[in-house]
Amino acid sequence: MVSKKKKNNTGCGCLFFGGLILLILLFIFVSIENRVDYRTEYIENTKYLATDISKKYNLFPSVVLAQSALESNFGTSGLSSEYKNYFGIKAGKKDNSVNLDTAEFIDGKEVTMNEGFRKYNTKEESFNDYARLITEAKRYERVRRASSYREAATALYECGYATDPNYSEKIISIIEDYGLEDLDLEVLN
Numbered sequence: 383m384v385s386k387k388k389k390n391n392t393g394c395g396c397l398f399f400g401g402l403i404l405l406i407l408l409f410i411f412v413s414i415e416n417r418v419d420y421r422t423e424y425i426e427n428t429k430y431l432a433t434d435i436s437k438k439y440n441l442f443p444s445v446v447l448a449q450s451a452l453e454s455n456f457g458t459s460g461l462s463s464e465y466k467n468y469f470g471i472k473a474g475k476k477d478n479s480v481n482l483d484t485a486e487f488i489d490g491k492e493v494t495m496n497e498g499f500r501k502y503n504t505k506e507e508s509f510n511d512y513a514r515l516i517t518e519a520k521r522y523e524r525v526r527r528a529s530s531y532r533e534a535a536t537a538l539y540e541c542g543y544a545t546d547p548n549y550s551e552k553i554i555s556i557i558e559d560y561g562l563e564d565l566d567l568e569v570l571n
Contacts, residue, residue, distance in 0.1 A: 424456040425560050431509055436569050439513040443569050444531045444562035448553045449538065450509070466502035469512040470544075473498040487545040531557055531566060 429447055436443035453470040454462035461467045465480050473479030479498040486495050502508040516522045521541050528534035535553040538544065546552070557563055 420458065421451070421456045422560075424451060424454075424458075425562070428457070428505075429562075429565060431506060433565055433569055435509045435513045436565075439517045440526075441513060441516060442528070442531045442534045443565040444557045445534045445538070445553060446509070446513070447562055447565065448535075448556035448560075450512075451556050452549075452552050461499055462508075465499065466505055466508050467499050468505060468508045471500045471508075471512060471515065473500045477501075485546075487547060490547070531563060 425447065428450060429443070432447035432450065433443045435441070436446050450468040451457075453459075454468045457463065457468070461470065461480075461482060470484070477498075478501045480501050481496050481498050483494050484497050484499075485492050486497075487493075500511070502511065516525055522537070522543070524537035524541055525534050528537055532554055535550045535557070538553070539547075539549040543549070
């Protein structure tokens with residue numbers, strides 16, 4: 383009797399598994415690239431608006447742009463994409479508004495709260511309203527008097543713009559990661 387040898391099919395399985403791993407790694411790499419692209423794209427698409435507003439209101443464009451990037455998650459948050467609010471500006475009783483969940487820090491702990499936020503028709507309207515708020519509200523006088531982007535970012539938190547204890551550091555990090563301090567040289571010199 384002739385015995386049949388079993389064929390070993392492990393070669394195809396290893397090849398399939400290796401190809402699958404390669405596809406997963408490619409997907410992860412492309413996802414990381416796209417994440418970087420939307421942030422850079424936001425900075426590029428918004429820097430002229432931030433610069434123009436900053437010239438008009440005598441603010442640091444690096445801080446205006448970085449704060450809008452932080453508050454809007456580089457233009458991808460629902461508040462910015464749907465309601466054109468790029469600074470997380472809360473609504474007063476008479477403002478056109480929408481209620482959304484937001485993270486706030488109370489006694490050092492992060493909590494979710496449902497708050498009313500102003501709605502705008504355009505990105506430009508949001509930036510102008512933010513600049514008016516910073517330049518007209520007495521509580522932001524230290525932001526207006528700041529002599530550097532670091533001082534302005536620190537003053538925003540200390541004057542009560544946000545409750546996140548790392549707020550200033552996040553703004554400064556965006557400024558330095560994207561070289562936004564160069565915008566200040568164009569506007570403030």
